[in-house]
Amino acid sequence: METQPVQEVGTTQEGRFAWWHSSHPTFAGITGFFAGMLFVTALPGAFAGILRLLFPYETAERLFPFVLVFLALPIFLLVKRKTRRFGQFMFVGMIVTAMVVLGVASLVLYFMVDA
Secondary structure (H helix, E strand, O other): OOOOOOOOOOOOOOHOOOOOOOOOOOOHHHHHHHHHHHHHHHHHHHHHHHHHOOOOHHHHHHHHHHHHHHHHHHHHHHHHHOOOOHHHHHHHHHHHHHHHHHHHHHHHHHHHOOO
């Protein structure tokens, strides 16, 4: 039985990122879920901020619904076969985040009005 030499992780440029297994089965799920979370939370805020920097308030308010155009990206990810798994988990992340945000907002509003 022949033993193979042990290679230390982090000794070479390739070994430095050996932990980043993009072909791992859960990689697409985890990254897709968190991408969906960011898509729901950060994208509308960044879009509103950029619009507000470029245009007056009334124009930015009128152009804000165009943020829905960005929904074409997850739909495109679902259509393409190679990115379908990532797109599915991205949609799950978007839906779960939206449900949590709406649920917490409704509870806060309920307790503020009820008190």
